[in-house]
Amino acid sequence: MSPDLELVHTRQDESFRAWVHDYPHTVAKWHFHPEYEVHVIRESSGKFFVGDFIGDFAPGNLVLTGSNLPHNWISDSGNSAEVPSRDLVLQFSREAVERMVSAFAELSPVLVLLDQASRGLQFPDRLGLAIVPVMQELSTAHGARRVSLLMSILDQLIGCADRKLLAGPSYDVNAQRYMSSSINQVLSYIQQNLSGNLRETDVIELSGMSVSTFTRFFKRHTGCTFVQYQNRLRLNEACELLMCTDLSVTDVCYRVGFNNVSNFNRQFLALKGMPPSRFRALHRLNEAPAQVNRAAA
Incomplete structure (x- = not known):
């Protein structure tokens, strides 16, 4: 396998x-x-x-x-x-x-x-x-x-x-062999094109499967639909940008591949239980004690 x-x-x-x-x-x-x-x-x-x-x-x-x-x-x-x-x-x-x-x-x-x-x-x-x-x-x-x-x-x-x-001396660790499998090609393609105009139809074409076969295949391997998986990766990247940069929420939205701020806010709220601005504010509040301690030192 x-x-x-x-x-x-x-x-x-x-x-x-x-x-x-x-x-x-x-x-x-x-x-x-x-x-x-x-x-x-x-x-x-x-x-x-x-x-x-x-x-x-x-x-x-x-x-x-x-x-x-x-x-x-x-x-x-x-x-x-x-x-x-x-x-x-x-x-x-x-x-x-x-x-x-x-x-x-x-x-x-x-x-x-x-x-x-x-x-x-x-x-x-x-x-x-x-x-x-x-x-x-x-x-x-x-x-x-x-x-x-x-x-x-x-x-x-x-x-x-x-x-x-653990593995035997003759065991072949060959990532290229693993990467030849359809799911790994699909996941790598999604990751590489996440911030662009990534369409499910393009990924289905890459896989060489029918729409119904791809839908079942993707759900079995990832536990979610293509859109859910795509949004989860984009929102993870958004969290990092909110924590580590001063980009506006709007800039973060477009940087990670969303093309609608309202949808971005709605998806972020569903995943994190709070809007992006609140997430950033709480993260900075969490960082404040460390900054105070460094200043005091």
Whole structure:
């Protein structure tokens, strides 16, 4: 079965992504991405898959996956029961790490670790359990605290000699082979043309499917319609622009691909429970204490 491509969204003012997700979740499936991933299981047990490796997992399961290495965790409950905050995830590119190493030579062992992770690395559950609170804090941390927590996690991974390679030596990590599948071509095309005049008919033509077949196909792989998926990506980009730039709400609307401000406001309200202007105001209110503390220092 061909893995699906996950598009990892890292904010413009951050160099890596750290987050928590429940189970089931749209990314809890057989998938891959160019970014490296530190993955910790907080709750539940089941089977996990990395390349051609299949193993058992329990709370504390700690794995580092290499670039474009397919992976998935399936809880014993299947999709019949929810597991809140099951997965703690840290994702970063090799380029981001290389920039860190160029600034701090002491971090060069991280590159050795990443090279070893090309087939996936599993660490002892006891280390995973110890890292859980650090990963949990990292998912909501800001500024220099994020970097401090990241360094702590990487230091513990580097210092742990008890690590196990997962995928076999002959396993072929070939992203181009995965990308040949229809869903990955479709998702990549949507991402690349998101801010333009992206029409569903163009995507259907790219897929070579009939309208009805594409509709079923897209819903099965993404859990939503084409328009819902497109709007979700555009609104995610809008949130970043509202948080990280001084662009007006109108400019943000057109920058992310909406062509109607009223529709943009309505869609934003439905997703975030507040209008864009309120979202920006609350974000700046949230940032104010940090600015006060820096000024006082």
